Amino acid sequence: QVQLAESGGGLVQAGGSLRLSCAASGRFYSIKFLGWHRQVPGKERELVAKVDTDGIKTYAPSVEGRFTISRDNARNSVSLEMDSLRPEDTAVYFCYAAGAWTIGPPDGWGDYWGQGTPVAVSP
Numbered sequence: 001q002v003q004l005a006e007s008g009g010g011l012v013q014a015g016g017s018l019r020l021s022c023a024a025s026g027r028f029y030s031i032k033f034l035g036w037h038r039q040v041p042g043k044e045r046e047l048v049a050k051v052d053t054d055g056i057k058t059y060a061p062s063v064e065g066r067f068t069i070s071r072d073n074a075r076n077s078v079s080l081e082m083d084s085l086r087p088e089d090t091a092v093y094f095c096y097a098a099g100a101w102t103i104g105p106p107d108g109w110g111d112y113w114g115q116g117t118p119v120a121v122s123p
Contacts, residue, residue, distance in 0.1 A: 001102035004114035022095030024076040032099025034078035038091035092116040
C-alpha cells in the first residue's frame with residue numbers, strides 16, 4: 001500500500017556531500033515517521049535519521065551535526081543531506097516509512113522499506 005522511491009547516493013570522496021531523496025506513494029492517509037536506515041554487509045541495519053509528522057527529528061549519534069533530514073508532508077517525501085562524509089558512512093541506505101495508516105478495505109497500519117541506494121565514501 002506504500003511504495004517508496006529513492007534517488008541520490010553514489011560515490012564521493014571523504015569530506016564531500018551527497019543528498020538522498022525518497023518519495024512515498026500509494027494508498028494511505030498518513031505516515032507517522034519517514035527516515036533512513038543503512039546497512040553494511042554482515043551487520044544489522046541501523047537507524048540513521050527519522051522525522052515525524054510534527055517535524056521532530058532523531059539522528060544516530062554517529063551522524064549528528066553532519067547529516068540533516070527534512071520532510072515535506074504535502075509531497076510525502078523525505079530527504080537526507082549528508083555532509084562531511086566519512087569512509088565509515090559507506091553503506092546501502094534504505095528509506096523507510098513507519099506507522100503508515102493505509103487505506104483498505106480494510107484500513108490498516110504498517111511499515112515499509114525502499115529498495116536501498118548505495119553510498120560509497122572513498123578515503
